Each structure stands twice: as structure tokens, then as C-alpha cells.
Amino acid sequence: MPITVSIPTPLRSFTAGQDTIELDGDTVGQVLDELLTTHAGLKRHLLQDDGRLRSFVNLYLNETDIRQLSSTATPVRPGDVLTIVPSIAGGSPTLGTEPSLSHAEVLRYSRHLLLPEVGLAGQRKLKAARVLTIGAGGLGSPLSLYLAAAGVGTIGIVDFDVVDLTNLQRQIVHGTADLGRLKLESAEARLNDVNPNVRIEKHETRLTAENALEILGEYDIVVDGTDNFATRYLVNDACVLLGKPNVYGSIFRFEGQASVFYAKEGPCYRCLYAEPPPPGLVPSCAEGGVLGVLPGIIGSIQALETIKWIIGAGDSLVGRLLLFDALKLRFRELQLRKDPGCPICGEQPTIHELIDYEAFCGIGAEPAYAGPEISAEELRREMDQKGPDLVLIDVREPHEWDIAHIEGARLIPLGQLPERLGELDGHAEIVTHCHHGVRSMKALALLKGAGFGRVRSLAGGIDAWADRIEVGMPRY
Numbered sequence: 001m002p003i004t005v006s007i008p009t010p011l012r013s014f015t016a017g018q019d020t021i022e023l024d025g026d027t028v029g030q031v032l033d034e035l036l037t038t039h040a041g042l043k044r045h046l047l048q049d050d051g052r053l054r055s056f057v058n059l060y061l062n063e064t065d066i067r068q069l070s071s072t073a074t075p076v077r078p079g080d081v082l083t084i085v086p087s088i089a090g091g092s093p094t095l096g097t098e099p100s101l102s103h104a105e106v107l108r109y110s111r112h113l114l115l116p117e118v119g120l121a122g123q124r125k126l127k128a129a130r131v132l133t134i135g136a137g138g139l140g141s142p143l144s145l146y147l148a149a150a151g152v153g154t155i156g157i158v159d160f161d162v163v164d165l166t167n168l169q170r171q172i173v174h175g176t177a178d179l180g181r182l183k184l185e186s187a188e189a190r191l192n193d194v195n196p197n198v199r200i201e202k203h204e205t206r207l208t209a210e211n212a213l214e215i216l217g218e219y220d221i222v223v224d225g226t227d228n229f230a231t232r233y234l235v236n237d238a239c240v241l242l243g244k245p246n247v248y249g250s251i252f253r254f255e256g257q258a259s260v261f262y263a264k265e266g267p268c269y270r271c272l273y274a275e276p277p278p279p280g281l282v283p284s285c286a287e288g289g290v291l292g293v294l295p296g297i298i299g300s301i302q303a304l305e306t307i308k309w310i311i312g313a314g315d316s317l318v319g320r321l322l323l324f325d326a327l328k329l330r331f332r333e334l335q336l337r338k339d340p341g342c343p344i345c346g347e348q349p350t351i352h353e354l355i356d357y358e359a360f361c362g363i364g365a366e367p368a369y370a371g372p373e374i375s376a377e378e379l380r381r382e383m384d385q386k387g388p389d390l391v392l393i394d395v396r397e398p399h400e401w402d403i404a405h406i407e408g409a410r411l412i413p414l415g416q417l418p419e420r421l422g423e424l425d426g427h428a429e430i431v432t433h434c435h436h437g438v439r440s441m442k443a444l445a446l447l448k449g450a451g452f453g454r455v456r457s458l459a460g461g462i463d464a465w466a467d468r469i470e471v472g473m474p475r476y
């Protein structure tokens with residue numbers, strides 16, 4: 001029986017969609033070599049230039065991190081499962097004298113009060129608790145709704161965004177009537193309708209190294225519903241420095257992760273992922289998509305862990321990483337251990353204050369894909385003048401093409417472009433386009449690098465075209 005390697009969703013484009021691959025080998029290293037020989041495209045995602053494993057990729061043999069075993073020299077046996085876990089773009093709080101409940105509250109929380117694990121004492125702890133949720137989006141919606149319904153006394157929300165139509169497929173705290181409204185206002189109205197006893201504290205700001213300690217410091221528990229690495233590391237570090245639990249959740253396409261990071265008792269996010277992936281390597285939900293119900297499941301797990309923490313019931317996710325695969329409907333659990341070398345919660349920490357997280361995550365230092373652009377209006381004019389002499393290449397994916405495409409464009413998805421350069425005339429005048437103008441700029445750089453001299457990228461992508469030229473074309 002061979003070894004099974006489990007491939008996460010973001011890497012399946014390099015394995016022809018396969019989620020597991022059966023391979024032979026005597027050690028983790030040998031299995032990995034075999035995998036990279038048969039699927040060479042995975043190499044740059046898993047290994048650094050010097051051949052070592054990238055630090056934002058974790059490998060688990062069955063349920064144990066190979067760093068806790070003998071790393072790549074760990075022997076494997078037939079039937080073992082090797083899981084690749086890449087980073088994917090939240091004790092009981094000390095409470096004073098808990099407030100009492102009114103008769104109306106007793107009735108409202110009756111189904112809680114009937115549970116001995118909650119009871120009157122637990123419900124009063126919930127009423128006294130102060131929980132901060134970072135973000136009122138996909139994860140923030142279900143978790144704030146359940147926290148409010150459960151009677152958490154004070155819910156702080158950090159957000160500065162407004163509700164737009166693409167949010168409503170999953171951000172269930174907002175409704176159609178809220179379009180264009182601040183998410184904070186919309187969430188407050190909905191949560192107060194769910195439970196008028198709950199106090200909503202609105203923080204209309206982007207969380208930064210300058211304000212994080214002050215904002216997080218006012219709460220007992222922090223629930224991380226962010227969608228970007230810079231904020232995730234910021235929330236982690238601030239929680240470690242303040243000694244607060246961080247209820248973590250993240251989602252991508254059909255997969256989710258959840259854990260509770262609490263450095264006083266277990267690992268933190270940096271123990272799991274020492275550093276973030278370089279910008280652009282892991283697509284965001286805005287680029288890669290996400291199934292609408294998925295944040296409902298992961299956000300509910302975060303709400304559950306928060307409530308358990310407050311009432312002190314059950315076993316928390318401290319020291320465990322929960323992985324959820326929605327398509328297979330399968331939960332898996334991996335043991336996490338504190339990394340003694342962790343730069344913030346390890347034995348000799350090197351981080352003692354908050355840092356510049358945008359720089360840490362490489363934001364602003366991305367390879368500059370600058371190049372000549374063409375506006376939608378100019379493209380329309382030139383297409384009319386030049387006809388087929390102007391080659392328009394759509395580098396989006398086929399399922400995006402099916403939603404809408406520009407008449408006369410040719411579909412060559414960005415991932416296929418390197419192999420399909422031969423189909424293009426090196427002297428032709430080319431315009432690349434995608435959804436918003438980011439991928440088309442990468443395509444432009446690729447074409448320039450291959451010697452194509454006359455290439456421009458459509459500024460704003462097909463979205464700008466649909467907005468200003470072909471009004472009536474569906475936007476997404």
C-alpha cells in the first residue's frame with residue numbers, strides 16, 4: 001500500500017485537480033521528491049530556491065507536524081497520509097461581579113438556562129463578556145449574529161467598509177436595503193434587532209500597529225474574521241502581547257480552518273505559520289471565490305469557541321487546528337504545538353512590540369508589473385480602427401469567460417499562457433485583459449519577457465469595459 005499525499009485546494013491546479021496522490025517512498029523527503037518529480041509545477045509553491053520547505057507550508061504525517069518528528073527524514077509506512085497545509089488570504093476570561101438578568105432576559109435565554117453547562121451563572125458571564133470581532137464580513141456576520149443572540153453583553157466590531165452587492169452571497173448580517181451603507185451601521189441595526197440587550201461598540205477604522213493594542217486591550221476575547229495576512233499577523237501579535245485569546249478562522253473556496261490561539265497555554269498563529277506567503281501566491285476570496293455557506297460554518301465554529309471560552313465549558317481548540325473540506329464534508333484535526341523558537345511567544349522572543357505588518361507581508365514590495373495600459377474607451381476606438389490587427393487576449397478563466405466576454409477577444413487563461421505563446425504572432429499588436437487589470441499586467445510582463453514588443457493591458461479590465469463601454473454586460 002502506498003503513501004497518500006493530500007493536496008489542498010489552492011494547489012490542485014498543479015495536480016490536474018486531484019485531491020490525493022498515491023506515492024511510494026521510505027521517508028517524507030522521498031515521498032516529497034517523488035511528488036515534485038511527477039508534479040513539477042508544485043515545486044515553487046513548496047520549496048525555496050535552496051530546496052528547503054517554504055515556511056508557510058506545513059507538512060503533517062497523519063496528525064503530527066513533521067517538525068515535531070524528524071522533519072523530511074521521518075520514516076513513512078504504507079497507508080500513512082501526508083497532508084500539505086498551506087496558509088490560507090480567534091481559560092476563561094477574568095470577570096468581575098457578573099450582572100444579573102431581568103425577567104425578560106431569563107425568558108429570552110431559557111434554552112441556555114436549561115443547560116447545566118450554561119445555567120444562570122454562564123448566562124451572566126456571557127452578559128458580562130466583552131468580545132471584539134475583527135471585520136463585519138463573511139466570518140464576522142454569522143459569528144456576530146450568534147454572539148448577539150447568545151447574549152454576549154458587549155460586542156465590538158472593527159470595520160471601515162461599506163456593503164456592496166457581491167457581499168450579500170455570504171455576509172448574512174447585511175441585507176439588500178443596506179447596500180452602500182457602512183457595514184458597522186448595518187451590522188449594529190441587525191444585531192440590535194436580534195437582541196436589544198447587546199451593546200455594539202463600533203470601531204470605524206482599519207486596524208493598524210498604532211491603534212491595535214488600544215482597541216484590543218478593551219476586550220476579553222478577540223475573534224479574527226480578517227481576510228488578509230497583514231491584519232492576521234497584527235491581530236496575533238497584539239493578542240500575544242496583551243495575553244488575550246484569539247479565536248481564529250479562515251476560508252478559501254471550499255475549505256476552512258479554525259483554531260484558538262492563546263499563547264499563555266498553547267501555540268500562536270506564528271507558531272503555525274512563521275511567515276506569510278509572498279503577495280500574489282495565495283489568491284484572496286475576491287480572486288479565488290468562496291462558497292457562501294462556508295463562512296457560515298467556520299464563523300459559527302468561532303462563535304461556539306468564544307461562547308465555550310466565556311462560560312468555561314468543554315475543550316477548546318487551543319493546540320488544535322480544525323480543517324474543514326466542504327465538498328467532501330469532512331472535518332480533520334491536527335495537533336499544534338508551541339514553537340520554542342517562535343519570535344513572539346517562544347522562549348526567547350525577538351518581537352516585543354507591534355511591527356510594520358504591510359512590510360512584513362511584502363505589501364508594497366511586490367515585483368512591479370508596471371507596463372503600458374490602455375483605457376476602455378481607447379480600446380473601443382482602436383478595435384474599430386484596426387479590426388483583427390489588434391489582438392485582444394482575455395487571460396481570465398473559462399468560467400469567468402462564460403459570465404461575460406468582449407466580442408473578438410481570445411481566451412488564453414494566464415496559467416496556460418507560457419505554453420501557448422507559440423499561438424501568437426510576435427509582431428502583432430496585443431492588448432491583454434482580465435477582470436480588474438491585475439492578471440493582465442502579469443500577462444503583459446510575461447509577453448514582454450518572451451520578446452513581444454507591442455503589448456498593452458486594459459486598465460480596469462472587463463469590469464471597466466462593462467461599466468463604461470458595453471453597459472448591460474453582466475459584472476461580477
Ligand SMILES: [Zn+2]
Pocket residue numbers: 263267268269270271272339342343344345346
Ligand atoms: Zn508563537
